[in-house]
Amino acid sequence: QVQLVESGGGLVQPGGSLRLSCAASGSIFSRYVMGWYRQAPGKQRELVAAIIGGGSPNYADSVKGRFTISRDNAKNTVYLQMNGLKPEDTAVYYCNAHYSVLNYWGQGTQVTVSS
Secondary structure: OOEEEEEOOEEEOOOOOEEEEEEEEOOOHHHOEEEEEEEOOOOOOEEEEEEOOOOOEEEOOOOOOOEEEEEEOOOOEEEEEEOOOOHHHOEEEEEEEEEOOEEEEOOOEEEEEOO
16 A cells, blocks of 8 residues: 655746655555646646656656656655646646556645746
């Protein structure tokens, strides 16, 4: 069992930055592919970024060059640094841990980009 707790969301103006954190507990963190997903009102949940245990990241085209995912296996934490935020980035952001048939979600954190 893995518990995921996100933090760092909030209200930011267009062009601003936020850093999301996701603290994991309960299992061997480094085994898991860690990801950030988001869901805007009326839309399906979508993958934003993911990173494997060894640190190779993947990004959605919409966030490439603006967002950076990283992980600290010693702290059991994954981060999402978001720069150049746009109103269309407004959504609830969810942390995900995936390994084999195991799949866990955090409770989500709201990110609102508005002037």
